[in-house]
Amino acid sequence: MCQCEHCKDGQEQFCVKGAVMTYNGEGYDGERTMGGYSQQVVVSERFAVRIPDELELDVAAPLLCAGITTYNPLKRWGAGPGTKVAVVGLGGLGHLGVKFAAALGAEVTVLSQSTAKEADSRRFDAVDHRATRDQETFGELQGRFDLILNTVSANLPFDDYLGLLKPNGVMVTSAPRVTPARSAPSP
Ligand SMILES: [Zn+2]
Incomplete structure (x- = not known):
């Protein structure tokens, strides 16, 4: 985990290293990001949320x-x-x-x-x-x-x-x- 002031405060969107864009961005590990249309994406569990089964994915996405x-x-x-x-x-x-x-x-x-x-x-x-x-x-x-x-x-x-x-x-x-x-x- 990044140790900058904002990341430690749970405000990763203000990270001093800048954002890692979802599509064809470069991760902190140097790997290219492949986008949200992928069937599977590996992210830190801190940025993953569980969608309840009773909520359809297309309805959850705008949230x-x-x-x-x-x-x-x-x-x-x-x-x-x-x-x-x-x-x-x-x-x-x-x-x-x-x-x-x-x-x-x-x-x-x-x-x-x-x-x-x-x-x-x-x-x-x-x-x-x-x-x-x-x-x-x-x-x-x-x-x-x-x-x-x-x-x-x-x-x-x-x-x-x-x-x-x-x-x-x-x-x-x-x-x-x-x-x-x-x-x-x-x-
Ligand atoms: Zn940071």
Whole structure:
């Protein structure tokens, strides 16, 4: 096991050695990785989870990608009864984020560009759905949320969203667009 600070802390996704990509990547042992379409894959048991027999594999697969990406911050930041959670965007990530947050007992609001997906929000047990295209939304919901889960990969006016948080509230961005000021020189 890697002994870097992040790996020892159980945060292997931040390993200082960088990620080993699933497809044609190079493992730390120098072997090529052969991808998730293989019939069999050898991984450390620390990265393997048992899929219950009653769960079909095609249904389980999204829970390991969009699912864990949204479940983790909801658990980490205490989404549950008595908390108000906003989920920004209702795509693949957002849809699971809304379902998880509601199942955890939080009061969930979806912040979407328009009201076109409002019926979906309600179906996933959100209590509210607001259009972010409408600037009044940001005034009406000011100081409302304990947690904002941003699942949108486009640049957003973060200041507007931060204004929707209660004092000491948290906003988690799952896919920030960070452009380095200057790329590192090649070795
Ligand atoms: Zn490491």
